[in-house]
Amino acid sequence: MFGLGKKRSKFGKWLDRKGISQLDLSKKSKVSRNTISEICNEKEHNPRISTWVKIEKALKRMGYDVNRNDFFDM
Template sequence: MFGLGKKRTKFGRWLDRQGIKQIEIEKKANLGRATVSRLCNDTDYRPKYETVLKIKKALKQLGHDVPPDDYFGM
């Protein structure tokens, strides 16, 4: 769907299914582009707890009140 054939993380695939753009997460979570890109594309990247909380809060603001297990698989 997105990413021009790049492998996506569980989070990246979840965003794609929900129709949420990475730029929306960047702005709502107040995270840098590189961090959001790593969250969506780097399967070896493990976010800090603070980052997970920012993502959860941003998704809630976007109307997606779901546990991080749904998109991070922690």
């Protein structure tokens, strides 16, 4: 459905499995579509804490319990 044939980060793969679109997450988290795309497609990309907090809050409102350490190397 999503991410067909693209290299994906752990976070991008997780979004694909859950059926969450980058655009939907961008709108709900108020994080730019380009930033969401970078986080999903660049395996070495680690978002700023402030960016992750916005994404995490949006995902929790959507019913997902996420932990930054599951997706990004700290």
